[in-house]
Amino acid sequence: MSTSDQQAARPRLAVPELLIGIGLLACAGAVAWQTLSIPVSPLYSKVGPTVFPYITMVGMTVLSLLLIVAALRGGWQPEEEKETPTDWKAMGIVAVGLVANLVLIQPLGFTAASVIMFVLICHGFGSRHPLRDVLLGLILALAAYFGFARALGVNIGAGFIENQLNTGLDSIIRMLRG
Amino acid sequence: METLGHLAHGFSVAFTPVNLMWCLLGTTLGTAIGVLPGLGPALTIALLLPITYQVAPEASFILFAGIYYGAMYGGSTTSILLNTPGESATIVTALEGNRMARSGRGGAALATSAIGSFVAGTLGTLGVAFLAPVVVKFALSFGPAEYFSLMVLAFITVSAVLGSSSVRGLTSLFVGFVIGMIGVDLQTGQPRFTFGMSQLLDGVDVIVVAVGLFAVGETFYMASRRYAGKDEIVPLKGSLYMTAAEWARSWKAWLRGALLGFPIGALPAGGAEIPTFLSYAIEKKLSKHKEEFGTVGAIEGVAGPEAANNASAAGVLVPMLTLGLPTSATAAIMLSAFQSYGINPGPMLFMTQANLVWGLIASLFIANIILVILNLPLIGLWVRLLKIPAPQLYAGILVFATVGTYGISQSPTDLVILYLLGGAGFLMRRFDFPTAPVIIGMILWPLAETQFRRAMTISNGDWSVFYKHPLSLTLLTLAFIGLIGPHIYAFIERRRTRGPEHVPGDA
Numbered sequence: 001m002s003t004s005d006q007q008a009a010r011p012r013l014a015v016p017e018l019l020i021g022i023g024l025l026a027c028a029g030a031v032a033w034q035t036l037s038i039p040v041s042p043l044y045s046k047v048g049p050t051v052f053p054y055i056t057m058v059g060m061t062v063l064s065l066l067l068i069v070a071a072l073r074g075g076w077q078p079e080e081e082k083e084t085p086t087d088w089k090a091m092g093i094v095a096v097g098l099v100a101n102l103v104l105i106q107p108l109g110f111t112a113a114s115v116i117m118f119v120l121i122c123h124g125f126g127s128r129h130p131l132r133d134v135l136l137g138l139i140l141a142l143a144a145y146f147g148f149a150r151a152l153g154v155n156i157g158a159g160f161i162e163n164q165l166n167t168g169l170d171s172i173i174r175m176l177r178g
Numbered sequence: 179m180e181t182l183g184h185l186a187h188g189f190s191v192a193f194t195p196v197n198l199m200w201c202l203l204g205t206t207l208g209t210a211i212g213v214l215p216g217l218g219p220a221l222t223i224a225l226l227l228p229i230t231y232q233v234a235p236e237a238s239f240i241l242f243a244g245i246y247y248g249a250m251y252g253g254s255t256t257s258i259l260l261n262t263p264g265e266s267a268t269i270v271t272a273l274e275g276n277r278m279a280r281s282g283r284g285g286a287a288l289a290t291s292a293i294g295s296f297v298a299g300t301l302g303t304l305g306v307a308f309l310a311p312v313v314v315k316f317a318l319s320f321g322p323a324e325y326f327s328l329m330v331l332a333f334i335t336v337s338a339v340l341g342s343s344s345v346r347g348l349t350s351l352f353v354g355f356v357i358g359m360i361g362v363d364l365q366t367g368q369p370r371f372t373f374g375m376s377q378l379l380d381g382v383d384v385i386v387v388a389v390g391l392f393a394v395g396e397t398f399y400m401a402s403r404r405y406a407g408k409d410e411i412v413p414l415k416g417s418l419y420m421t422a423a424e425w426a427r428s429w430k431a432w433l434r435g436a437l438l439g440f441p442i443g444a445l446p447a448g449g450a451e452i453p454t455f456l457s458y459a460i461e462k463k464l465s466k467h468k469e470e471f472g473t474v475g476a477i478e479g480v481a482g483p484e485a486a487n488n489a490s491a492a493g494v495l496v497p498m499l500t501l502g503l504p505t506s507a508t509a510a511i512m513l514s515a516f517q518s519y520g521i522n523p524g525p526m527l528f529m530t531q532a533n534l535v536w537g538l539i540a541s542l543f544i545a546n547i548i549l550v551i552l553n554l555p556l557i558g559l560w561v562r563l564l565k566i567p568a569p570q571l572y573a574g575i576l577v578f579a580t581v582g583t584y585g586i587s588q589s590p591t592d593l594v595i596l597y598l599l600g601g602a603g604f605l606m607r608r609f610d611f612p613t614a615p616v617i618i619g620m621i622l623w624p625l626a627e628t629q630f631r632r633a634m635t636i637s638n639g640d641w642s643v644f645y646k647h648p649l650s651l652t653l654l655t656l657a658f659i660g661l662i663g664p665h666i667y668a669f670i671e672r673r674r675t676r677g678p679e680h681v682p683g684d685a
Binding site for chain 1: 228343345346348349352353355356359363365366368369370371372373394397398400401402403404567568569570572573574576577578580581582584585590593594597600604605608609610623626627630
């Protein structure tokens with residue numbers, strides 16, 4: 001490692017890191033806005049509800065500025081991460097799967113929405129057997145649904161599939177009880 | 179001797195058939211999620227938090243503790259056979275373990291890591307049983323000012339001292355603070371950080387944050403890295419029995435690892451990385467087979483760090499149970515399970531909830547025995563789990579993530595927050611921000627605020643309580659040193675090395 005090399009590699013502005021720093025500064029701004037809008041009753045003027053928000057606000061601002069400075073000095077992303085290109089298409093398909101789930105979970109119920117999400121995520125990860133994935137997704141979603149809904153007592157949005165199965169299951173239980 | 183009586187009582191709680199079943203379930207599940215890349219104990223316990231509404235506290239903590247210990251055992255299997263550390267604490271195990279597997283000694287590597295985990299886990303649990311009552315006696319004298327200062331120290335150690343950058347660690351911590359403050363301030367009833375949205379008045383559930391960062395974030399991350407090349411599973415070769423020479427090389431490393439891991443884990447700093455790396459360095463130095471390190475794989479380099487990892491995992495339970503101070507993401511989520519029962523971990527826990535605490539500690543001994551059985555004779559079963567193809571694995575994780583999140587409140591808002599946090603988790607992975615401080619920050623910040631207000635109320639608004647109490651001052655000074663010290667050290671180092679580097683031709 002020679003000295004001239006070090007000088008030749010002048011610190012360059014790292015754009016992704018800069019964006020992260022600016023994004024965090026914007027968050028700090030939002031925190032400030034929310035902190036300033038907390039009404040303070042004079043009763044609590046000593047240690048009111050705003051002391052810790054103020055600390056958070058100052059901390060966030062200072063840290064995001066430090067990150068921006070680090071970004072201007074060349075950033076900090078590990079080499080290994082920098083060299084790995086991002087597969088935006090795969091990520092995009094996964095994101096579409098999540099959004100589909102979000103939109104469909106209320107109208108269609110948990111199971112149907114989950115199967116659609118499952119298939120899309122598998123596709124994003126490079127699986128090319130949609131039919132097998134539908135079947136797998138259905139089994140997993142039903143296992144998750146009945147595991148959580150019936151065993152843990154968590155109420156998950158039921159749709160057409162769940163209602164049919166629930167009625168069926170209840171009648172079987174009734175039959176078994178005689 | 180008092181401890182032995184308590185332990186005996188604990189075993190009587192843990193040995194009921196129902197609790198044994200929870201222990202078996204927890205250890206099995208824990209091993210499975212430890213083996214599977216992409217799933218960790220923090221995420222799993224978060225997803226299972228709703229169980230706290232259904233069963234007694236003893237049962238759910240025995241389950242959670244089984245998952246916690248089991249994940250450590252399972253994680254080492256993945257590190258050895260796949261070279262993809264499932265947990266940051268098993269990075270070191272992968273160094274030598276994977277080399278051993280490649281040179282056909284995978285069986286011995288798995289055996290030394292499982293037996294070492296057992297030895298260290300048992301020693302560590304003994305450490306919890308005997309150290310915790312001591313800490314409790316000490317902690318009873320703590321006032322709110324001391325608690326607050328202790329939390330400040332923990333904030334600094336988990337974010338700024340450990341990890342690669344103090345600025346990024348602290349950024350994660352402060353993001354956790356922001357999330358932790360969303361909702362109604364319990365003392366004054368003021369909504370904070372809610373942006374006027376009524377859905378946010380109840381705050382953001384730790385389940386949503388943990389699942390978002392760990393499950394959704396991880397899925398995005400793995401999807402984005404399809405070009406990064408795949409890790410190969412090294413087929414399991416060689417017998418699981420260790421030769422006499424391998425035993426001789428292992429047992430000292432186990433003990434040294436345990437002695438290193440437990441105290442460091444029990445400090446209010448936590449983290450398994452430091453003891454595992456230290457243990458690796460020590461074993462490398464003491465080994466008579468240095469040539470095996472980094473080439474064919476040295477068994478000491480697996481035995482020591484793996485023992486250190488498990489002992490420190492036990493150590494983390496000490497501050498968590500005695501002070502209510504979580505120093506890892508998993509411990510933070512367990513703390514929120516305590517909260518969901520309305521139980522406050524801390525010195526009083528050992529008096530008011532003796533059944534729970536000692537039953538839990540006793541179940542940890544049982545868990546260790548179950549785990550060494552699960553992980554040695556049944557290893558072939560777990561290796562098969564590694565063959566689950568990535569697409570279906572991650573899609574399945576997200577199905578469970580959705581159930582766990584949507585089930586809390588049936589609100590699509592939670593799903594939106596979940597996915598946004600998933601995006602954040604992806605960026606954090608890509609840009610080297612640690613995630614554990616987010617969880618620790620969001621759980622601990624409101625508690626720190628409570629202690630702070632108590633201290634200020636008692637002192638009648640006089641800030642000097644925090645530096646006039648000697649213990650509180652000491653803790654704050656330590657925190658300050660932790661924050662500033664490494665930078666000063668780095669500065670001095672730079673100064674020292676700068677001179678010769680500038681001499682031309684010295685390269």
